Amino acid sequence: MALSGLQIQKLLPKTNCKECGSNTCLAFAMKLAAKKAELSLCPYASEEAIQVLGAASEPPVKGIELGADKSLKLGEETVLYRHEKTFVNQTAFAVNINDTDPPEKIEKTLNAVKDYQLERVGEILEIDMVAVTQKDNDVEKFVEIVKKAWDMTKRPLVIRSNDQKSLTEVAIAIKGSNSVLAGATPETIDELQAVAAENGHILSVTAETLDELVALTAKIKKSGFNNLLLQFQTNSLAEQFQVSSIARRAALKDSYKPLGYPSLFFIESGDLLEETTVAITELCKYGGICVLPSFDPAQMAALMTLRLNIYTDPQKPIQVEPKVYPIGEPKSDSPVFLTTNFSLTYFIVSGEIENSGTSAWLVVPECEGMSVLTAWAAGKFSGPYIAKFIKECGLEEQVTTREIIIPGYVAQISGELEESLPGWKALVGPQEASDIESFVKARL
């Protein structure tokens, strides 16, 4: 639970020596409570203070790092709902292969994972992980397939097996990949914990009931190993939703450490629509790693797009750099369009200009990532403001055109823009970007 400034002050020496940079211990305590200072600034903090404040400052959901370069991150969430602040580390998608799959199918899936890229609002989205499930008893073959998955994709892996020996061999074979071993049970936990720790892997723990799972994670954490994922055993979508919500609420609202870990979920229904529904539930309700049973490009595109929507920071609109963008191969007398630097707006408008088959210049002033009408209402898309940007960005030296096509939604700024930009004519374009093509054909 977060401590108040007064609670923290009781743990400090109360000598007001100022060495931490604050005038009093209370002022320093207030800064600590607001997470604007670190306890290490006080050289006289007691062991008790270090322990209590250290535990209180741990994120309620443990951060987990995966991959050789540890660049895939999970956890560290602090809110239940995205609009409260933001979600931090997005749900990772893994595509599963089985050791019983034909070699051509394995090869095809691994290539699909490696090569998949989806561009959305200027971001390249890729598949994060591969899962390898053991269904056969052939340990050697399993190890070979796991190594192949690692060598081909260089993605961190989720290794799933009920056999301790197989998990141990695999853990050694892909040491350094910082992958996930799934899943340790009350019976196998002691040995697998040691294997995971020795080889730098993350351990996914599972038990039949939530109570047993809690007992298991509490026991492991006490022993000093803390790189864990929770693998809930549920029988329906409703139960999956309920258990994930209970666990996350307990971690965030009650600082309940045994449930303060990201989760791992395997989807196995055999029905693409049902699998997609389950994956969406995982995305929306706190999934750490979501393992899809196979690769389907249409399903992946839908899930990636939804993930991008959920895991963008609602306080920071995604935006493109304010500047003049060439669309196609514009010449000095090519048409000049105007829009804002909200990424979604920019990519829709630039795409529609491209679709129209014309080359043009697209003027994008700094609008703090707001859409056209919002930016106009906030005073960031007025005639004088746009005129100032055009003068400063050097457009007048770059083009001979003196006509600028403004979005139809802000037709009202045409007069003030012409007044602030002598020699220019403001031509009112369509309201919707989808009408740019017909506008170009009719007017240009």
Ligand code: SF4
């Ligand atoms: S350094 Fe420590 S003891 Fe000194 S004022 Fe700051 S908090 Fe208090």
